[in-house]
Each structure stands twice: as structure tokens, then as C-alpha cells.
Amino acid sequence: MRSARRWQAAAAALAIAGSAFAAAPTAQARTGACPELTVTQGWYGQNKARLQELVDTYGRCGKGAGAARGHQPVAVFDWDNTVVKNDVGDATMYWMLRHSKIRRPQHGDWHTTSRYLTEPAATALAAACPADAATLPTATDPRCADEIRTVYGDGRTTAGAAAFAGWDRRTIEPQYAWLAQLMSGWRAGDIRSFARAARAENLAAPIGARQRVGTAEVMGWVRYYDQQRDLIRTLERAGFDVWVTSASPEPVVDVWAAGVGIAPDHTIGIRPVTAHGRLTPHLKGCGSVADGEDAMITYIDGKRCWINQEVFGVRGAAAERVQPAARRQVFAAGDSDTDVSFLRDATGLRLVLNRNKNELMCRAYDNSDGRWIVNPMFIQPKGQKSGTYPCATTAYTGRDGTAGPVRRADGTVVPDQRDSVYGG
Structure with missing residues (x-):
């Protein structure tokens, strides 16, 4: 088991940072002290400015009242179709x-x-x-x-x-x-x-x-997204602790993540149980799921568990639950329903690449707290989804596979959403 990061940040400082960021949807005046995103092409609307604001607000270079001093902010990226095109x-x-x-x-x-x-x-x-x-x-x-x-x-x-x-x-x-x-x-x-x-x-x-x-x-092809390479590099230069989580096998993700400068101790993929140095058909568990039960991988709620366990050091069943703001990632990026839970946990900003996935796009377009931003895929973006996302009826998949409405944290139902950020 890799050593977990220890977090002693003050929740009050993060709460101030979150309030300052949510209250300013456009980029703050630049101080010149923070590293800047350099790739402009491919970003939709004000997305690049919102991401720069994230860097300026939460990075160690931040000059605003929202900068949480003494705390290394965490950023977590899904991998397949988020940092690279294809799987x-x-x-x-x-x-x-x-x-x-x-x-x-x-x-x-x-x-x-x-x-x-x-x-x-x-x-x-x-x-x-x-x-x-x-x-x-x-x-x-x-x-x-x-x-x-x-x-x-x-x-x-x-x-x-x-x-x-x-x-x-x-x-x-x-x-x-x-x-x-x-x-x-x-x-x-x-x-x-x-x-x-x-x-x-x-x-x-x-x-x-x-x-x-x-x-x-x-x-038969894969490409790194230049925009995501630039974003990861900028976040790291600003002092963010950047991680990758993926529902691909971890040894595979380790190899690919090196291409954007992410070391193996900062990748979380599917982890097989090993015996005598060799992989077995069984999988390591998380939270209340023991190794070999093969029931908790880096997938939807499983991604939340693995992030809580490996990044923030939360152990046992508590890792399956939403943590206080001081023990959650500031930024998250994803493209699929598999990413919904860890994206929702991000306290600062959530970047979604639009692949027309129902539950994810319902939550992103509902944008109830103003922290979701949607971008078309940077290579071969999807066109507009016909009709609307069925948020109020069938966009959510329950544990047993039953379809139902997407609900906000307070239990209210998300209304159907129309696709508005898509490729030409």
C-alpha cells in the first residue's frame, strides 16, 4: 500500500477560499506571480479564464484572500478520454x-x-x-x-x-x-x-x-491532449498536488501518466492482488471492501473511495463517504458517468469534457453551485445531443442497474437539460 498523504489544513481557510472563488466567476486581476496556462486553442468560452482563476486563487502563488496558506491543494484527473483521446x-x-x-x-x-x-x-x-x-x-x-x-x-x-x-x-x-x-x-x-x-x-x-x-x-490510436498537459503542468508549478485516477489497470496508467509528468505514486488505477510477485485474478479493495472481494474498483463511488483512501489517508468505511471540505480535492476533471462522484466532491472547480454521458451532463449543466465547466473534447468533439438529457427520469443508474432521476445533494430532482456545449 502506498503511503497516504497527511492533511492538517484548516477547514475554515478552505471555506474562505471556496467562497471567494464561487463569488468571482470571471478571472481576477492577474498578479504576475502565478504560472499561466499557455495553450489557448480548444478551450470553450471562459473556461481557460476560470481555470486560470483556480490557479491564482488556490495556488501557493495566490494573492487573494481565498488562498489557503499552508495547504497543498489537490487536483485529480480521470485519464481515458480526459487527459488523452481514446482508452x-x-x-x-x-x-x-x-x-x-x-x-x-x-x-x-x-x-x-x-x-x-x-x-x-x-x-x-x-x-x-x-x-x-x-x-x-x-x-x-x-x-x-x-x-x-x-x-x-x-x-x-x-x-x-x-x-x-x-x-x-x-x-x-x-x-x-x-x-x-x-x-x-x-x-x-x-x-x-x-x-x-x-x-x-x-x-x-x-x-x-x-x-x-x-x-x-x-x-488503433491515442493522443495526449495538449490542453490537459498544459493544465497539469501549470497546476503543478503553482503547487497543486496532482493525481490521476482511472478504471484502467494501474500498471498501464503508470506508463501513460509519465507522459504528462505524473509519477507512479500519484496514479490510482485498478490494482490486482499479487502473489509471489505475480498478478492474480483478484483485486485490491477499498473502504469496507477487503482485498480479493473484487467489488470496489476506481469506478463511480469507487473512485471517491480510492481517492479518499490513497490521497487523503481516510481508512475503513469512512473512505466511501463524502469528506469535509478540508479533505477533498479542490479541482477534478472527467468525461464520463464513471467520474461523477469524485467530480462532485471537488470544492473549487469541476471540468467536464462532453461525451454525451447522461448523469454527468445532467449534473454539469444543472451547475447548482456554479463550479461546473463544460468543454467539448479537444480532438473529434461530439456534436450536440439530440433532444434533452433525461435527468428527471432515467439518467441515474442505481446499484442494481435500475434507472431513475438524477438528484441533487438536497434530494431535489434535476430537470432535463439541453446540450449546449458541443463540437461543430
Whole structure:
């Protein structure tokens, strides 16, 4: 377990900082002492100015009454489609399939790869993939590659049967977790080497490139967002403690995050349990979830738990709850419903890249406290969503998968929202 940061900041100082920031939606007069954002292209409306104001207000260079002296403000970024365009977990999975790097499950039983895998999925995988190969020949066996890729990417078998069942929709996504679980048998260093190879290929490929995995053509490129690199660099120069959280496997995120200057001790991804130096199909837990229960990854409420535990040192079930303002991130950035909880926890500003995700966009456009800002994706932004986001009826997904209305902290229902910040 990585050592957690110790926080002794005064809640009153942060409350003053938050009040000052919320009361000034446009940039304060520059003092010249704070580092400045340098990338202008791609920012919507006043977003760049709002972000600069965040730096000026909360950074150690801040001159306003809102600067919380003696406290290192925290900024947390989601990774996939927030700091980079496309998904580095997908990129690594595709590379592993193309290079036959997935090991046969223990005793040939696919149920050992995920406690949520359904019987139809286990049967389909066993039928498609050879039972006598230590490492599955997915580079040359399209049937096996297709079955794994489809279960991972679609949550269904190639025949259309549901691949996973019985999970808490607010703490884990078994498809995301399955990639980390399929890395079983390798050392973390092996996975980092796979991720480096996939990273090199995906950065070298032209924007829009496709690659063949099994019989399918899939995404084959990734790009860092220059705007986010600039923002991370500026925040760090201003004294922010910058972290990355992702629902991709942590060894993979470690490799990619280095490209924006984030060290492995500041990345939080899906963490497999290790045995004798090798990854196992089980996952480390957070809060009230023990290691090996495989029920709490960096996903929606799970992201809140992992941030509270690893960044702020909150232990036990308390890590699953919203913390006092002095023990929460000042800034957060994300792009998906998977990021909703840790974005809501940010006390200063919340940056959302619009990918038309229902719950997230309902909360961002509702903007009940004035701290949400929305930006189109910096590369290949999505166009305007047709109609409205169904905030008042079905945009929220409950723990059992039941759809319902999005509610504010006080219980009131968020009305339907129209998409207003989108690509051309």
C-alpha cells in the first residue's frame, strides 16, 4: 500500500477560499506571480479564464484572500478520454490479443477470471479458446480473440448472451475489471512493458487509425491532449498536488501518466492482488471492501473511495463517504458517468469534457453551485445531443442497474437539460 498523504489544513481557510472563488466567476486581476496556462486553442468560452482563476486563487502563488496558506491543494484527473483521446486500457487489451499475451485461466475454468462472469460467457470462452495452451494463441486464433474481445468490449458473448451479472453498478464495472484480471500470471513489470509497446504503436498511428483484432477492426490510436498537459503542468508549478485516477489497470496508467509528468505514486488505477510477485485474478479493495472481494474498483463511488483512501489517508468505511471540505480535492476533471462522484466532491472547480454521458451532463449543466465547466473534447468533439438529457427520469443508474432521476445533494430532482456545449 502506498503511503497516504497527511492533511492538517484548516477547514475554515478552505471555506474562505471556496467562497471567494464561487463569488468571482470571471478571472481576477492577474498578479504576475502565478504560472499561466499557455495553450489557448480548444478551450470553450471562459473556461481557460476560470481555470486560470483556480490557479491564482488556490495556488501557493495566490494573492487573494481565498488562498489557503499552508495547504497543498489537490487536483485529480480521470485519464481515458480526459487527459488523452481514446482508452489506454483498450489499447493494451488489443495489443495483448494481437501478441498472444493472455494466459489460460486456472484449471481452464473461465469463472476464475471474474466472479461476475455468467455461465454462458464461461462456456463460450471455453469453446472458443484452446484448453491446453498455457498462453492463448489469440494472435493466430481469431475465434478465441473475438470471444475475449467481445466479452470485454460489449459485455456479451459473440452469440449475444450477457457476459456478466450480479455487480454493484456504482462501485465496479466487471468489463473494465476483467482486463486487469486477464493479466493474471504476469508481473507488473511485464504489464508495463506491454503498455509501453501499445503506447508507442498508438501514438505513432495516425488519428483515426484502425487495427485488426481477431476478425474485427477496432480503435488503433491515442493522443495526449495538449490542453490537459498544459493544465497539469501549470497546476503543478503553482503547487497543486496532482493525481490521476482511472478504471484502467494501474500498471498501464503508470506508463501513460509519465507522459504528462505524473509519477507512479500519484496514479490510482485498478490494482490486482499479487502473489509471489505475480498478478492474480483478484483485486485490491477499498473502504469496507477487503482485498480479493473484487467489488470496489476506481469506478463511480469507487473512485471517491480510492481517492479518499490513497490521497487523503481516510481508512475503513469512512473512505466511501463524502469528506469535509478540508479533505477533498479542490479541482477534478472527467468525461464520463464513471467520474461523477469524485467530480462532485471537488470544492473549487469541476471540468467536464462532453461525451454525451447522461448523469454527468445532467449534473454539469444543472451547475447548482456554479463550479461546473463544460468543454467539448479537444480532438473529434461530439456534436450536440439530440433532444434533452433525461435527468428527471432515467439518467441515474442505481446499484442494481435500475434507472431513475438524477438528484441533487438536497434530494431535489434535476430537470432535463439541453446540450449546449458541443463540437461543430
